[in-house]
Amino acid sequence: MNPTPPRIHSQACWSCRGPTPAGLFCTTCNALLPPDMGANRFALFGLEPSYEPDAAILEKNHRALQKQLHPDFFAQRGPTERRLSLEWTTRLNEAWQTLTDPVARAGYLLELLGWKSTGRPALDPEFLEEVMTLREALEEVDPLAPDALPKLATLKTTARGRLKVEESQIAHWFRRAHSHEHPPSTDALGEIARLVDRMRYHRRYLEELDRLEDRAFDQDA
Amino acid sequence: MDVLLEIAEPGQSLLPHQTGPGSRKRVVGIDLGTTFSLVAAISLEGKPLCIPDDDGVCAVPSVVHYGAGQTVRVGQAAREMALSHPESTIASVKRYMGRGVEDIRARMATIPHGLEAGEGGMVRILAGEANVSPVEVSAEILKLLKKRAEEALGGSLQGAVITVPAYFDDAQRQATKDAARVAGLEVLRLLNEPTAAALAYGLDKGSEGLYAIYDLGGGTFDISLLKLEKELFQVMATGGDSALGGDDLDQWIVQRIMTETGVSDPDPGWIQACRKIAREVKEELSEANAVTFPLPGSATGQTGHITREAFDSGVRDLIWRTIPICRRVLKDAGVAPEALQGVVLVGGSTRVPLVRQMVAEFFGREPLVDLDPDQVVALGAAHQAEALAGNAPAEMLLLDVTPLSLGIETMGDLMERIVPRNAPIPTARAQEFTTFKDGQTAMAIHVVQGERELASQCRSLARFELRGIPPMTAGAARIRVTYQVDADGLLTVSAREETTGVEQSITVKPSYGLTDDEIANMLQEAMQHGEADMLARLFNEAKVEADRVLAAAGAALREDGDLLNDEELKQVKGAMLALWETTQGQSADAINDRIQKMDAQTRFFAQRRMDRSLKQAMTGRKVDDFE
Structure with missing residues (x-):
């Protein structure tokens, strides 16, 4: 099953103006819906925040999402959907890079846990x-x-x-x-x-x- | 009986695109090369084919001649003028794209025509009576390819995928896209050449695994490492040198002839003649162990002689320059040469035996050469154009990366990386900066690209000033600079002061790009020929939008049509019909007007749909509460 990453729910579909239940695409008119910019990068792949995320699930879901959202699949769509596809995949790539890099992943988890860096590393x-x-x-x-x-x-x-x-x-x-x-x-x-x-x-x-x-x-x- | 049908040659027809509306789009892949350019399309049988001229020749020499009275010759016709009119004939213009004058003078030893700095910093070429930018020259080549494709496909083109060296920087990519605009081509995507080659190769051979694509063309070198899987091509890392190619090998032969004949200050005609000979000698040396050739400008039939051995030892250092780049790319991807499934050779210069030998030695295996190295890039681009146009089911996912790090100049000429090289695209990265003086209200932002530690040693992409920062004490302002790279690998930069939330609108002035005025002028000139193209594109854009609006309204009616009484239903359908009618016309403005009107006329319906959904949600919650 494909993950359904967080997106904005409170608004009407930008295309058909109707209500939009969960999912990447409007269930009525099939338009691509905007991502929730505030959602965390683990949730994008349907994962709980963890330092040891399941690499296989991460890989599988990343690919499944790219196959639905990549700009190459929106070349014949209107300007709004092309922009949304760019926004989605930009976020996907950002999240993918954070989650697959042990340093960035740790830094991001610290951020999620409210850790405020003092700026300079302590010199022990x-x-x-x-x-x-x-x-x-x-x-x-x-x-x-x-x-x-x-x-x-x-x-x-x-x-x-x-x-x-x-x-x-x-x-x-x-x-x-x-x-x-x-x-x-x-x-x-x-x-x-x-x-x-x-x-x-x-x-x-x-x-x-x-x-x-x-x-x-x-x-x- | 089948026999009758077979009389119509089952060979691959390139005229599949004539059937009614809603059928396949006329799209092509274009390899805009340093020495040769090609255009390819997908045949009725689903095979990519290069489109030949009337003589059956696919490759168009990337040469443009500017004659008296504004006559422009392109391709073979221009190449024939190169010997008699060297100063007004431009070859290898790809090497000038997105570059400044100093840049070119520093890299190229012999240039048969004058150069000067253009308004935007990009070089202008003085070719006979003409004073042109590399963008215009490339556009001439593209126009010829466009015309050829339109004749073969039986109608005007609806889009093109144009390939660029993976190692092209932002200025070079932007210049390529500008050239397409000037030529009246709609760019569906800029595709990296090794990625295009891998696409053609992988689809043709059904290959899976890790492949290195070694692409040595006329003027550029690229190496990309790709993971090929069913339905997924992922670029792991890429590297290259956008000023190294077969031209440099020719140049070595030219230099040698100059030394041997004692010619120290050659005229442009001599240079062109010598280049032509050098190219032939190089090609012959791929087969023969030694070549004897007539010396340029010699009436007495004097000859020169070069052995393969001498050539090899002369160009060894040039070819060797590609090897540390290959090594770096493997390292970036964390891959050992043994882990590769194969090394694919692309580009005419990979015919040189020493290239093959050095590549084989470094990778520890014989490279693969089973596709025509000259055509494979254009063929891959045609595949991608077909998929982007929606002609073929979109099954293949192509994930590419940034070739070079993108950064910003900070205090002390340091290059601070914002987007690292080999980052998957599209991507966006932001970095915060602050003021260093009390009351500082402006900040200079210098966008650079490259791997060097000093900004001055990287390529300068753009400079702009963020103004209107509210006066604060030094270090209090928080200026967030965001770099966005799209799927074409093109960069957009924006800056915003965070404490006040004031977003500054900024215009990025490319260091080696064209100014907006220059583009506007070129477009105006192109418009005289291609006004119809332009109007057709505007109409198409409006129609795509209208189709979406109509489909969305139709879907809404199917879902929630019961919310409307007969009168209201008539009203919505009437608005839809009125919009549909405009799409059968010619005017983009009429469509856009109707879209707005329909929006107003159907707003009550949207409101009712939202109200119902809200009511349902509340009812749902009550039920839950009771349970």
């Missing part, structure tokens, strides 16, 4: 030390040296490993928060936010490794 000494070690390792790599590629590969494996650990820690905290606390404690959310910051750092670090790797590869010709 333990993490600072790790950052220094990672920096030093990076500076030791000369992208033009013959051993650059294997060295970079090792550093990448390490950074990817950290990301995996952080992701599973975040999953753990979210599970705990859901099963024990209603609403989740500020401590739990703060811990998750701290881990998200770390993931962001490790991602940027990986990006830097990527750039060095590109340079090393270009030299390899």
Whole structure:
């Protein structure tokens, strides 16, 4: 069965002006109806907010919705439906990207739970030390040296490993928060936010490794 | 007996589009290439076919000649003028699209005609007596393809899918769309070339799995990684170089001939002649190990000689430039070369053996070449046009991505990414910015595209100023800048001050685009030839809207017609009939007037339908309450 994502219910159908029961399309005149811009991104795919959403359902529903809503299927329709299709699929893609990315997903869940970021990540000494070690390792790599590629590969494996650990820690905290606390404690959310910051750092670090790797590869010709 | 029917050649007819109203729309796919352009349509039998000229040749050389007295020659006729009139003949205009003068001078070594900066920043080309923008030159090519297709399909075109290199930036895409407008073509969609190729390939071979499409054309290189499934083509990542192609390989041969003959300051005629020879030498070297050829401008029959080995070592660095891009795309998609189902070669330049060899080495497998690399893009575009026009059942879902990151310049010339590359489109992203001075009432916004960290090293797409910010202390204003990328990959930028909720209307002035005036002028010129086209389009738009209104009213009557007494029913039906009658006429204005009138005349019916639904909802709730 296809999911029916949230859309605006209170209004009359823009096309036939009649009442509009649930569904993406008007049951009377079959016009595409506007999305509910305020609805959360999980609900779009018929899912409950969770850090570990069912990937198979997500994929299946995303595809089913794109098959109904993509602008390619509205090329012969009037301007209103073309615009609505653009709005729907823009939201679908935005939600899809949030839900399939562990960092964005955590950030979005924190937002839904009312967590207000302080802006700057807190600098705990333990993490600072790790950052220094990672920096030093990076500076030791000369992208033009013959051993650059294997060295970079090792550093990448390490950074990817950290990301995996952080992701599973975040999953753990979210599970705990859901099963024990209603609403989740500020401590739990703060811990998750701290881990998200770390993931962001490790991602940027990986990006830097990527750039060095590109340079090393270009030299390899 | 069947035999009689078979006398009428069962070969694929391209004239299926003549039957009555409501039948198939006349639509085409167009590959607007650097060296060649093609137009394709779907045959009666459902097969995509390129439309040939009277001599059976499909490829139109992308060459335009501007002669005396405003005569314009396009295609083969223009190419024939290139040797005798090089300064007034424009080839490879695709390389100029969406570009500024400096840009082109920096990238191209030998240009046979003058260039100057146009009003909107886009280059203008001085070709003989003509002073034209690349958009107009491309429009001439499109007009020829349009005419050819209209003759083959037996009537005016109702839409076209035009392909662009996946790696084209926003300015280049916009310029392509503008060219279509000037040519009087309705663009159903701008489609990325590798995606079009994958569409043709996948539908033809019934392939499933991960495929890399390596597309090296005359002037552009694209690599896209696609997931092909039944009813779904999803682009995972894309990359490229919009200024690298077969032209550059020719250029290497030209340079070599220049060195060997000691020609240091060649005239335009010599350059054109030399280019022609270079192209032939390159093509021959795909088969032969060495080529001997007549030197340009030599009356004494002097010859030059190039071996495959020398050519290979000379162009190796150029071709190598594609390999790190392939690697990057695999990395972006998180895919190892072994995970691929196949590598498909597209574009004439993939005939060069060294290209095939380097691609095979990098991907660790022999590339697939079982479709004509010159035609496959146009064929894929024709498929997509057919689906968008509603001629074929819309089964295939095509999900594409942004090729390059879109961002904004922030303090210190930094590029702040707003939409990352390889984001699925359509997409919208917003970012908040603030003022840095007390009482600041305006903010300059510079839209850039590219992967470099400094904004000045990225492509500048647009600059505009957000004005009318209420004076506040520094950092108090919250300016939300939104980037929207549509299904054509085209960007719209808007900005809004959030604390006051005042939305500022802004006009985005493209850095290398055409000004509205320039477009208006071109359209006016085109109108002289294509006024009928324009009116037909306006009428069509109005008719689509009228059809929707009528269908909606019909549906409402079936559902809630019992709410009306005979007199009222007559009134609604009368309004519908009056609207329907205007759709049988010619005037878009008459239709739009009638739509408004009908809306007013049937408002009471809509109100009654809403009242009933509300009543039902309340009754429903009461029942629930009792249970």
